[in-house]
Amino acid sequence: MEWSTWVIIFPILLFSIAVFILLIGPLPRCRGTLLETAYWWLTDDFPVGVKRTALRICGRRVTQCIGRSVGCFVGTAHPFFQALFMVLFGGGLVIFVCFAWPEIPGPYLSNTHHIFIPISIALTLYTYFKCCASDPGRITDANANLAQRMFPYDLVLFNPYPCRTCKFIKPARSKHCSLCRTCIAGMDHHCVWINNCVGHNNIHLFVSFLASMASMLGYGSWLIFNIFRGFRESAQLDDAWYYDYETRQRVKVTWFQSYQMILAEQPFLGALGILMGLIAPALVIFLGYAFYLIACGATANESDKWSDLNAWIEDGGVRWGPVSHANRVFIESSNPNQRIPDRQVVIDEEVSSSPASDAAAAADTPSTMAEVDSPSQLEGTGPAAAEYGQITSLEEVDNLYDHGWSTNLKYTLFWGPALPACPDNTLDKTKRD
Structure with missing residues (x-):
C-alpha cells in the first residue's frame, strides 16, 4: 500500500487497539495477562516516560506547568x-x-436488514445522550438519609x-467520585465518554447504550x-495471478493481498471497518462483563474490593470480629428494618502484608482490631463473639447484595x-425508563 493509505489506516488502527486495551485491560479476568500489562503501560509507564522526556528537554519549570495543565484536564x-x-x-x-x-450489495437492501442501520444509529444516540444527562444517584445532604436505607x-x-x-x-455500596x-x-465507575458516573440510577441506561453501540x-x-x-469478487481477485520476478514463477494472489489492494483503493472505508471491527468485540466483552457483575449482585467498584479482599485473605x-458498638448504634438508628450482621470483617495490620490504611480505605473496613470495640462493650454478646x-x-x-x-437483573x-434528588421520604419501586 502507498504511504498515503497508511497515513489514514495507521492512526485509526492504533486508536482502535488503544480503546480495546483500555476497555478490556482493567477487567479482573485479564489480570496477569498481556492485556493488563499493556493497560498499565498505557496508563502508567507511558505517562511517566513522557514526563521524564519532558524534564530532559524542557526543564523542571516547564514540565511542572504542563503537569498542572494535564492535572486540570484529567x-x-x-x-x-x-x-x-x-x-x-x-x-x-x-x-x-x-x-x-452506495456499495452495499443488493440483497442487503432488498430485505429488512437495511432497516436496522438507521434504527441502531438513532437508538445509540438516544441512549448516549440519556446517559450523559442522567442522574447516576448523586448523594447530597438532602437525600443522604434516604440513600442509607437503599442498601444494608x-x-x-x-x-x-x-x-x-x-x-x-x-x-x-456508594463511593465518592473525585x-x-x-x-x-x-457506584460502578466513572465513564469519561459520557462525562458522567455510572451508578444505581443509570446503570440500565449505560447497559442499553453498550448494547446498542456494540450491535x-x-x-x-x-x-x-x-x-x-463484493469488490474482490467483481474484480475477480479470488482467481487472479501475478508474476513474481524473484522466483520467476506465476503466483496466485492470496486472500490477504487481494484485500490489501482493495484497502489501497478504499482507505477511508477500510479505516472505518478496522475501527468498528476492533471496538465492537471490546464492547461486547465489556457488556458481557457488566451483565455478569449485575447477575452476581456486584458493581465494578465492588468487584475490585472483592479482589483486594481475596488477596488480603x-x-x-x-479475620472475623464482633460488630462494633458504633456500627450497631448507627445501623439501628438509620435503618431500623435492617438485620444487623452477627460479625464484621477486620483487617489485621500485623498479619496482612498490605498496608492497613490502604486496605481500610479500599474496603471500607476497620484497619486494625483496635477499631472494633471489645466484646464487653456489646450488649447480648457471648463468649463466642x-x-x-x-x-x-x-x-x-x-455477598449480602446477591x-x-x-x-x-430485574431489580x-x-x-x-x-x-x-429531592426525596419525599419514600423509595417507591418505579419502572426503569
Whole structure:
C-alpha cells in the first residue's frame, strides 16, 4: 500500500487497539495477562516516560506547568471525550453514507436488514445522550438519609464511615467520585465518554447504550466486510495471478493481498471497518462483563474490593470480629428494618502484608482490631463473639447484595427503587425508563 493509505489506516488502527486495551485491560479476568500489562503501560509507564522526556528537554519549570495543565484536564470532569465521541461518530457516519451505503450489495437492501442501520444509529444516540444527562444517584445532604436505607451495610465491604469530602456517613455500596466531586449511590465507575458516573440510577441506561453501540458497530463492520468481499469478487481477485520476478514463477494472489489492494483503493472505508471491527468485540466483552457483575449482585467498584479482599485473605490478614458498638448504634438508628450482621470483617495490620490504611480505605473496613470495640462493650454478646476467627477463604464471606441472578437483573435493569434528588421520604419501586 502507498504511504498515503497508511497515513489514514495507521492512526485509526492504533486508536482502535488503544480503546480495546483500555476497555478490556482493567477487567479482573485479564489480570496477569498481556492485556493488563499493556493497560498499565498505557496508563502508567507511558505517562511517566513522557514526563521524564519532558524534564530532559524542557526543564523542571516547564514540565511542572504542563503537569498542572494535564492535572486540570484529567482531574476534573470535562466534555473532551464527549466531543471526541461525537467527532468519531459523525465522521464514521459521513464515511459510511458516502462510501459504504452506495456499495452495499443488493440483497442487503432488498430485505429488512437495511432497516436496522438507521434504527441502531438513532437508538445509540438516544441512549448516549440519556446517559450523559442522567442522574447516576448523586448523594447530597438532602437525600443522604434516604440513600442509607437503599442498601444494608454488610460490614464486609461497607461500614458506616463518613466521607472525608462530603462530611456525611457514606451509604452502603456508594463511593465518592473525585471527578464529579460527590458520592454516588451504587457506584460502578466513572465513564469519561459520557462525562458522567455510572451508578444505581443509570446503570440500565449505560447497559442499553453498550448494547446498542456494540450491535451498531458489529453490524456495520459486517456490512463493510461484505462490501470488500463484493469488490474482490467483481474484480475477480479470488482467481487472479501475478508474476513474481524473484522466483520467476506465476503466483496466485492470496486472500490477504487481494484485500490489501482493495484497502489501497478504499482507505477511508477500510479505516472505518478496522475501527468498528476492533471496538465492537471490546464492547461486547465489556457488556458481557457488566451483565455478569449485575447477575452476581456486584458493581465494578465492588468487584475490585472483592479482589483486594481475596488477596488480603490469602496473606492471612483478614479475620472475623464482633460488630462494633458504633456500627450497631448507627445501623439501628438509620435503618431500623435492617438485620444487623452477627460479625464484621477486620483487617489485621500485623498479619496482612498490605498496608492497613490502604486496605481500610479500599474496603471500607476497620484497619486494625483496635477499631472494633471489645466484646464487653456489646450488649447480648457471648463468649463466642469474643473470638476472632481468621478467614481462610473468600467462600466464607457471603455477598449480602446477591439475591439470585434473575432477581438481580430485574431489580437493577427493570424494576427497582431509584434515589430521588429531592426525596419525599419514600423509595417507591418505579419502572426503569
